[in-house]
Amino acid sequence: MQGRDLPEQLTAFLARHEREFTGFRRDLHMHPELAFAEHRTTGRIAERLREVGLRPRVLAPGTGLVCDIGSGPGPLVALRADIDALPITDEKAGVPYRSTVPGAAHACGHDVHTTILLASAVFLAQQDRAGALPGRVRLVFQPAEELPGGAVEVVDDGAMKGVDRIFALHCDPRLMVGRVGLRVGGITAACDQLMVRLSGPGGHTARPHLTSDLVYALGKVVTELPAALSRLVDPRAGFSLVWGRISAGAAPNVIPDDAVAEGTVRCLDDEAWHAAPDIVKGLVESVASVYGAEAEVTYRRGVPPTINEAESVEIMREAVGLALGPDAVASTPQSLGGEDFAWYLEHVPGALARLGTHSPDWDGPMLDLHRGTFDVDERAIGVGTRFMVTTAMTALWNAARAGERVDDEALA
Numbered sequence: 001m002q003g004r005d006l007p008e009q010l011t012a013f014l015a016r017h018e019r020e021f022t023g024f025r026r027d028l029h030m031h032p033e034l035a036f037a038e039h040r041t042t043g044r045i046a047e048r049l050r051e052v053g054l055r056p057r058v059l060a061p062g063t064g065l066v067c068d069i070g071s072g073p074g075p076l077v078a079l080r081a082d083i084d085a086l087p088i089t090d091e092k093a094g095v096p097y098r099s100t101v102p103g104a105a106h107a108c109g110h111d112v113h114t115t116i117l118l119a120s121a122v123f124l125a126q127q128d129r130a131g132a133l134p135g136r137v138r139l140v141f142q143p144a145e146e147l148p149g150g151a152v153e154v155v156d157d158g159a160m161k162g163v164d165r166i167f168a169l170h171c172d173p174r175l176m177v178g179r180v181g182l183r184v185g186g187i188t189a190a191c192d193q194l195m196v197r198l199s200g201p202g203g204h205t206a207r208p209h210l211t212s213d214l215v216y217a218l219g220k221v222v223t224e225l226p227a228a229l230s231r232l233v234d235p236r237a238g239f240s241l242v243w244g245r246i247s248a249g250a251a252p253n254v255i256p257d258d259a260v261a262e263g264t265v266r267c268l269d270d271e272a273w274h275a276a277p278d279i280v281k282g283l284v285e286s287v288a289s290v291y292g293a294e295a296e297v298t299y300r301r302g303v304p305p306t307i308n309e310a311e312s313v314e315i316m317r318e319a320v321g322l323a324l325g326p327d328a329v330a331s332t333p334q335s336l337g338g339e340d341f342a343w344y345l346e347h348v349p350g351a352l353a354r355l356g357t358h359s360p361d362w363d364g365p366m367l368d369l370h371r372g373t374f375d376v377d378e379r380a381i382g383v384g385t386r387f388m389v390t391t392a393m394t395a396l397w398n399a400a401r402a403g404e405r406v407d408d409e410a411l412a
Helices: 006-030 039-051 110-129 150-156 214-232 270-290 310-323 379-411
Strands: 065-069 076-082 136-142 165-176 180-182 185-188 190-199 240-248 258-267 294-303 306-308 329-331 350-358
Touching (some): 006 039, 065 110, 076 110, 076 379, 110 379, 136 150, 165 180, 165 310, 180 310, 190 270, 214 270, 258 270, 270 294, 310 329, 310 350, 350 379
Antiparallel strands (some): 065 136, 180 350, 185 306
C-alpha cells in the first residue's frame, strides 16, 4: 500500500522537531498581529521555508505568502492556514507565552494552524528532495481571516490557479486532542454584517405624533425583523439575525432624528445566503415606512457557507485512518460561525476539518474560541501535522491513480 511507511517517517520527524515547532507556536502566540498587519509573522514563516530550500512569495497585500513544493506537471494540492490574530486581550495567567501585545491575542488558534502548516512544509520539502512527493503542494499562509477578506485577496493574487483541490483545518476546543472532526456538506455558516439607519423629523417627547419617533420605529425594526425572517425563509436554512449595537438619542425628553442598529446575519444554506440582502432590505423598509421613517440599509457581504466536497472529505477520512487510526475520526456539526475558507471552495473543490485541542488533563470550563482565556493542548500540533501531511499525500496518490486509469482506458 502506498504510504505504508509514512506514519513512521512522520513519527521520527516530529520527535526531532517537536521542541522547535512548539517554540514556534509560542513565539507567534507571544507576538500576535492583526489582519493585514502580520509582517513579523510572515517574515518568520518565510525565513524557515527558505532554510529548507523553498521559495516563498509574499502576497500582494504585503502580508501572507504562498509557496510551492515540487515541480513538474503532476497534480497540485493546496494546504491553507490563517495567520492573523484577534483584537482581544490575552487573559491567560501562568503561561510563559502569554501575548506581549496589548489588545491582541491568538484566541482562535491561528498560531496553531500556521505552525502545523509550517511543520508540514518542512516535512514535505524533505519528501520532495527524496523523490517521494507524487505531485505538487501549494502552501497558502493567508492573512486577515478574521476581517474577513484575506481569502479574497489570496484568490485575486492568483494563488488558486492550477490548484486541483484545497484542504484546511481549524482548532476545535470541543474535541479532545488526537481527534479530527469531519463533515460532508456545510460545516460553517455564511456571515454578513447589517447596519440599519433610520432618519426622520425628531422633536419633543410630549408631541410624538409630530415626529417619526425613531426610537420606537427602531425598536420595531429590531424586534420584528428576526420574527418576520423566520416566516419568509425556509427554517432549514438556519437563518439567524442577531443585533449587536443599537444607538439613538442623547436626552430623555428629545426624540432624535437619527437612529442606528447593527448586527450579523448568518445562515447555513447557500441559496438563502444569496437571497438574504433583498429580503432584509425589503422588510426594513416595510416596517420603517409605517412610522414615517426613512431607512438606509447597509448590507455587507462577509463569507458564504463553507460547503465541504464529499470526495475531499473522503480523502481526509482516509488520511486520518492512515495517520492517526480510524478511531480518531469524529463527526462534527455545522457551526453558525463564519470561515472565509469558503471563498476558496467557490473556485476549487476541497474541505475543512476540525482539529481537537482540548486536553483530558484540564479541569474547569472549555477554553472556547474568541475568548481571552483560549489555549490548546500543544500535542495538537503533532496531530495536525500528521493529518495535513497525510491528507496532501493521499490526495496526490489518488490523483495519480486516477490519471493512470485514464491513460489505461485511452490505450484500451
